[in-house]
Amino acid sequence: xxxxxxxxxxxxxxxxxxxxxxxxxxxxxxxxxxYQQALGQxxxxxxxxxxxxxxxxxNFPDRFSxxxxxxxxxxxxxxxxxxxxxxxxxxxxxxxxxxGGETQYFGPGTRLxxx
Amino acid sequence: RxxxxxxxGPFNVPEGATVAFNCTYSNSASQSFFWYRQxxxxxxxxxxxxxxxxxxxxxxxxxxxxxxxxxxxxxxxSKLSDSATYLxxxxxxxxxxxxxxxxxxRLTIIP
Numbered sequence: 001x002x003x004x005x006x007x008x009x010x011x012x013x014x015x016x017x018x019x020x021x022x023x024x025x026x027x028x029x030x031x032x033x034x035y036q037q038a039l040g041q042x043x044x045x046x047x048x049x050x051x052x053x054x055x056x057x058x059n060f061p062d063r064f065s066x067x068x069x070x071x072x073x074x075x076x077x078x079x080x081x082x083x084x085x086x087x088x089x090x091x092x093x094x095x096x097x098x099x100g101g102e103t104q105y106f107g108p109g110t111r112l113x114x115x
Numbered sequence: 116r117x118x119x120x121x122x123x124g125p126f127n128v129p130e131g132a133t134v135a136f137n138c139t140y141s142n143s144a145s146q147s148f149f150w151y152r153q154x155x156x157x158x159x160x161x162x163x164x165x166x167x168x169x170x171x172x173x174x175x176x177x178x179x180x181x182x183x184x185x186x187x188x189x190x191x192x193s194k195l196s197d198s199a200t201y202l203x204x205x206x207x208x209x210x211x212x213x214x215x216x217x218x219x220x221r222l223t224i225i226p
Contacts, residue, residue: 035214035216040218041218041219042119042202042216043159043202044216048212048213056213058213090158092214103149103161103164105161106158106159107158108157108158
């Protein structure tokens, strides 16, 4: 049973560029959440996708956008990159149940460095 | 005030000792609570959920005090492999809304 997978594992970009990160959820999961983890900090919630729609959003600017595909995989897009966007980007998947959900399982992350 | 607050440490503890971590959360409407473990340069992994009645998993015991908005984790007979960052996590819903993380407490077990 494959767990959550993310690609690429590492990425180097320059300021102003755009980046797309990808996530495939754990088998049987239908919900994908994205988190940003800066060095020395806990992960911060960016947004969550379910049924191909953004279900919840954290305090991140519109430069951060996403998409979920019919096969439940997801992309995170960041436009106009800033130095402060350098971080580990984590994808977590879960299965949305009525009245509550399962534990969120994290992928290995994509480490983004903006120069 | 941060939504979830933890002492960042580091905690340097000899092997075999008992160590306790504490965490406070600000939103009294929070519904579910967890401890995650994160090894260096790896993803967070669920260590255990935390219930009002308290729960134990081997050497690990977690407690929740809703009145004081306080969560704890106790590790007994610590092993070298327990060295990691321990993240206190709070969820407004029952598992599927956004997870709110503390900054983590770094633990190093010394031989």
